[in-house]
Amino acid sequence: MNQPRSLSRRTTLAALAGAALAGTSAVPAAASDRHGRAVRFATFNASLNRGTQGALVSDLSTPDNTQAKNAAETIQRVDPDVLLINEFDYVESGAAVRLFLRNYLAVGQNGAKPVRYRYHFTAPVNTGVASGLDLDGRNGAVTTPGSDAYGQDAYGYGWFPGQYGMAVLSKYPIDTRAVRTFQRFLWRDMPGNIMPTDYYSAEAQAVLRLSSKSHWDVPVCVGRSAEDTVHFLVSHPTPPTFDGTEDRNGRRNHDEIRLWADYIGGRRRGSYLYDDKGRRGGLRPGARFVLAGDQNADPYDGDSYDHAIRLLLDHPAVNLPKVPPTSKGAVEAARLQGGANTSHTGDPAYDTADFGDTAPGNLRVDYVLPSRGLIPASNGVFWPTSDDPLYRLVGGGANVPTSDHRLVWQDVRVV
Secondary structure (H helix, E strand, O other): OOOOOOOOOOOOOOHHHOOOOOOOOOOOOOOOOOOOEEEEEEEEEEEEEOOOOHHHHHHHHHOOOOOHHHHHHHHHOOOOEEEEEEOOOOOOOHHHHHHHHHHOOOOOOOOOOOOOEEEEEEOOEEOOOOOOOOOOOOOOOOOOOOHHHHHHHHHEEEOOOOOOOOEEEEOEEEEEOOEEEEOOOHEEEEEEOOOOOOOOOOHHHHEOOOOOEEEEEEEEEEEOOOHHHHEEEEEEEOOOOOOOOOOHHHOOOOOOOOHHHHHOOOOOOOOOOOOOOEEEEEEOOOOOEEEEEEOOOOOOOOHHHOOHHHHOOOOOOOOOOOOOOHHHHHHHHHHHHHHHHHHOOEEHOOOOEEEOOOOOOOEEEEEEEOOOOEEEEEEEEEEOOOOHHHEEEEEEOOOOOOOOOOOOOEEEEEE
């Protein structure tokens, strides 16, 4: 397969001198020019997940949880207009999102300015939802939450319903009535899917959902008219690891990414899709979108099945920036940690997750990809170097004060 348009082979730091290196304490604000004000879209796997149901609400009920303060400060330093948070436990009442907004984001952290989001969206996910079947072929069907065995038999891995959920925060209005979710779309209903049918029983194949969390199309009105709507396409595919030779997670990750490639691929390509309300088909041709999330797939390195993310990086509907989001901190981390990082093919400047020196090493797995009809502007990865005062928010290797993922942002202008 041809090299993705978004990446070159390893480059030197000198070649990145003119790029937007957001891994410093000074992240530029979204700018204005003759095309109008840029809108900053971002994704952040903030690791705001907890091991027991209700624990996140408990932690966010007071303003002094260290990890939540770090996550809030990270967001405040970048100040996105529209943000996806991955690994934010879903709570049906929405209480966790409201508490994070009120007790953390609306409070300036360590000198950072508060950030306020008037609009937000969250919905159920498949993680921790019991399938009622023995999906992994061990221990029988485990239906009592609270264990690894339960997580293995859930529609998406999780110890309780809603673990590792998602939330969208926005300074612009969200058309909640037009949101489409694909939580219950069945894997078997994707034509040409690569489900390992030798691994799953016939009963499992009949009910297994494709999305390990969910896929959401969240329309955001970034201007004064309906024509200014940008569809925020968000998801968090399963990691392509933690399985066996059948590669069930790698295959699922591939098809979760493929769902978006088909959704934005035109009427014919996306005609098989159906959302949770029964509406069929993909995104209307010509509609503008930003696709974001922790895709758990690197274009070159790691355990991704058939370089799955290239389905999006090479997609004709995607309008990539000239230079992908980069950071100096990622380059430094790969150099200092060594190990698996030394054998990587991809440029470490593009890495977005710090997985240390053991396999798979640091990877580019978090993406914010604009569509045609949007003009990509500044971008970056929030990954400060060790001599930066904000390095305390990221740490390095085994030291994870906030998350092992970095916030990735992309400014766009609507044309």
